[in-house]
């Protein structure tokens with residue numbers, strides 16, 4: 551059995567469906583079904599509140615954080631789980647800004663996910679100190695890192711196009727300009743090799759429900775570089791980030807290191823499912839994973855371009871400049887994706903005209919790619935998308 555066969559067999563993939571949306575929500579790991587039942591019956595059910603100590607619920611955010619740390623090149627003890635990615639963006643950005651009190655510019659790019667930009671806007675309003683969110687085109691980030699910049703807030707892989715930023719280079723440029731670098735790994739963690747420590751990243755954040763397959767609503771993670779861990783000031787100073795939560799002191803004292811990035815009660819059941827998801831990653835070689843991912847995306851692009859001249863590649867053509875997804879532009883992209891889903895290939899649509907396909911290398915095979923490209927070709931060449939039923943927009947696209 552190859553490593554790929556082993557990991558693919560660990561997921562529950564519905565019969566007849568080719569799932570190219572694991573970049574938005576990873577599939578269910580088979581073992582999570584049993585793990586969740588155990589967590590409910592034997593832990594919550596049988597232990598009641600004693601589960602916090604006896605079942606390790608309280609230390610889970612750190613234990614699982616370290617397992618994610620291995621996938622993103624973090625030093626042990628510097629990643630913690632909790633809350634959602636939007637909240638973690640806010641925390642990391644706030645802490646980084648406080649370390650550059652004399653500067654006022656947050657630099658991001660127009661390819662960033664809107665929530666990151668919205669959280670920055672809200673934080674600027676709360677601080678009330680005249681900060682500016684400067685948003686440039688993705689290709690202009692490097693040149694926009696000036697000595698005015700306090701913090702760069704960059705998402706490594708663009709959620710629409712799959713464009714991959716050079717984390718080592720942009721981090722080095724930020725540092726050379728005296729700025730701090732906050733990286734969002736939403737579409738990188740579990741999609742490609744990441745090495746936050748080697749790149750000298752100051753703060754990194756990400757979610758666990760995309761390529762990490764933790765399930766809908768799975769908690770986010772935050773990494774703080776060891777050199778900042780005991781200095782970062784937590785903007786969300788909740789009791790579980792306190793130095794002694796159960797001393798119930800009246801005033802806040804930040805916990806040691808990464809502990810201070812915790813806020814409140816962790817989502818214990820969601821973390822039980824995430825445990826099973828992380829089991830799948832045990833022994834996975836990230837470089838082999840990347841090679842498989844590139845093989846898949848290259849094959850998909852070649853086949854789709856050969857059969858569908860009406861689709862325009864929106865992703866970088868150079869695989870080294872791409873994450874693990876491929877996007878095409880098409881004016882009727884929403885309808886085309888609906889028609890494709892009706893034919894068993896699940897991709898998704900991102901406004902205004904992006905048809906997006908994720909190639910999660912743990913469970914997508916070259917055969918899946920061939921079959922998905924063939925079904926897409928028939929949707930496009932036979933204009934199967936041209937049906938009013940496919941134009942009705944659902945709330946979640």
Ligand SMILES: *Cc1c(COP(=O)(O)O)cnc(C)c1O
Nearest residue numbers: 634635636663665705734736757
């Ligand atoms: C998916 C994603 C989010 C989503 O944030 P949540 O708080 O988990 O809903 C935020 N930022 C980026 C870059 C994303 O890709």
